Amino acid sequence: MRVFVAIEINCNEVINLISKFQTEFNINAKPVEVQNIHFTLQFLGEISQDTAEKVIMSLNSIKFTRFTVNFKNIGVFPKLKFPRIIWIGTDENGGNALIDLAKQVEKALKPLGFSVDKPFKPHITVFRIKNKVENISEKLDKFKSIDFGSQEITKFKLKQSVLSSKGPAYYDLTEIKAEL
Numbered sequence: 112m113r114v115f116v117a118i119e120i121n122c123n124e125v126i127n128l129i130s131k132f133q134t135e136f137n138i139n140a141k142p143v144e145v146q147n148i149h150f151t152l153q154f155l156g157e158i159s160q161d162t163a164e165k166v167i168m169s170l171n172s173i174k175f176t177r178f179t180v181n182f183k184n185i186g187v188f189p190k191l192k193f194p195r196i197i198w199i200g201t202d203e204n205g206g207n208a209l210i211d212l213a214k215q216v217e218k219a220l221k222p223l224g225f226s227v228d229k230p231f232k233p234h235i236t237v238f239r240i241k242n243k244v245e246n247i248s249e250k251l252d253k254f255k256s257i258d259f260g261s262q263e264i265t266k267f268k269l270k271q272s273v274l275s276s277k278g279p280a281y282y283d284l285t286e287i288k289a290e291l
Contacts, residue, residue, distance in 0.1 A: 113157050113272045114284065116170065116216050117149040118209070120235060122262035125182055129199065129237060129259055136254065138247060140197065140238040147281060148235050152213045152267060155225055162223065163269070167285045169219040170269055175212055177289040180205030182259035185251055186234070194247060198234035199259055206233040212267065265289045 120126060126145045133142040155166065181202035187194035201209065213231035269284040 112160070112163060113274070114163060114166070115154040115270055115272060116152040116220075116267060117270050117281075118152065118212075118264055118267045120145075120148045120150075120262060122260060125260040125262050128257075129182075129235075132199075132254060132257065132259070133237060136197075136238070136250060138197070138238065138240070138250065139242065139244055140240040142238055143236050144278065147279065148237065149270075149281075150209060150233065150235055152209075152216045152231065153220065153225065153227060155220070163284060165223055166220060166225075167269060169223060170216065170267075170285065170287050173212075173215050173219055173287055175215065175289050177263055177265045178205065178208040179261050179263050180209065180233075181261040182235070183257070185254050185257070187247070187251070191248055191251075192246075194244065195240050196236050197238035197240070197247075197251075198236050201233045205261075205264075208264070209233040212264075216267075 120129070126148070129148060130145050158166065182199050183202060184200035186198055186200060188196040188198065200206070210231055210233060217225075217227055266286050266288045268286045271282045271284055273280045273282065
């Protein structure tokens, strides 16, 4: 099974503002379905059921307290002249809390043989670009000061991704809640 560790975006205000942005941005790209928008703390790839059970045990050892993330800033990966992903970022405090949580996930999963190939950058993907697009820097500038609201982060999940011609479908394998 194909799995990843994620934080879902479930605040209706944030989801509605992202959906509005996706409609107004007007680009030849595939918007990520709002129910699939999330922070990927760590992508694990294809693993067996036995390994998934070990991952769940390791993730359950993680202790964290709830925190708030403000959604702001828009950017692209890998670079502005050849974007493949358009993303929404976070405020500094929320971003640092996400980085800390991603490091805890990485540390918990390292003994199982998982490693990360690049440092975690707090972002949610809102568009995937397949073909070369026109220069979008002016469009990005138009939206750069937009505030997408905030969400309290109270849990993260191990999720399974099932790919199909209609796009990915995500299923929860386990949920780890913040301490009170």
